[in-house]
Amino acid sequence: GENVEQHPSTLSVQEGDSAVIKCTYSDSASNYFPWYKQELGKGPQLIIDIRSNVGEKKDQRIAVTLNKTAKHFSLHITETQPEDSAVYFCAARATNAGKSTFGDGTTLTVKP
Amino acid sequence: NAGVTQTPKFQVLKTGQSMTLQCAQDMNHEYMSWYRQDPGMGLRLIHYSVGAGITDQGEVPNGYNVSRSTTEDFPLRLLSAAPSQTSVYFCASSYRGLTEAFFGQGTRLTVV
Numbered sequence: 001g002e003n004v005e006q007h008p009s010t011l012s013v014q015e016g017d018s019a020v021i022k023c024t025y026s027d028s029a030s031n032y033f034p035w036y037k038q039e040l041g042k043g044p045q046l047i048i049d050i051r052s053n054v055g056e057k058k059d060q061r062i063a064v065t066l067n068k069t070a071k072h073f074s075l076h077i078t079e080t081q082p083e084d085s086a087v088y089f090c091a092a093r094a095t096n097a098g099k100s101t102f103g104d105g106t107t108l109t110v111k112p
Numbered sequence: 113n114a115g116v117t118q119t120p121k122f123q124v125l126k127t128g129q130s131m132t133l134q135c136a137q138d139m140n141h142e143y144m145s146w147y148r149q150d151p152g153m154g155l156r157l158i159h160y161s162v163g164a165g166i167t168d169q170g171e172v173p174n175g176y177n178v179s180r181s182t183t184e185d186f187p188l189r190l191l192s193a194a195p196s197q198t199s200v201y202f203c204a205s206s207y208r209g210l211t212e213a214f215f216g217q218g219t220r221l222t223v224v
Contacts, residue, residue: 096208
């Protein structure tokens with residue numbers, strides 16, 4: 001089955017700096033890679049996703065890059081703000097698979 | 113449009129008791145799944161369903177049962193609660209294909 005590894009497990013940055021979280025996956029059949037943000041006491045919410053036919057996607061301060069050959073994808077947050085502090089999860093999923101495999105999460109802390 | 117609704121939000125059980133965690137979605141999603149979230153271990157898949165009448169096991173299915181008699185509902189049953197089942201449980205749903213999963217707010221379960 002699919003295995004997703006996520007690094008780092010914790011990340012602390014100063015407000016305004018950039019943050020990068022990396023994930024690797026094992027199953028070459030995976031072709032959908034979402035990123036979720038989980039705030040305290042809430043369920044995860046999608047912040048950005050990328051499909052395997054695209055190498056990069058950007059949405060304001062958030063971007064995701066995908067390297068299919070190396071089987072890794074990354075989340076980039078620029079100009080971080082204190083409200084970006086949360087747990088971030090990456091996931092991988094194959095077409096018509098009823099399930100996603102999640103990384104173990106990264107706790108991001110943005111210091112004012 | 114309520115999204116994914118989980119009940120209850122909190123529950124305390126005694127070892128050996130049984131209970132059902134409810135999950136309902138009003139988005140006509142084909143896929144539904146249950147995850148448990150433990151500290152430092154991310155989201156682990158318990159059971160999932162790709163449509164009414166179809167269920168399958170995830171990564172950690174032991175001690176849990178599911179059924180999917182309708183598209184909207186996907187209850188998770190704990191047959192005989194154990195302290196190892198103390199966790200936060202999330203239900204998620206999504207459309208078929210490469211689309212995001214929508215999560216409920218979670219059920220925090222404590223087994224004493």
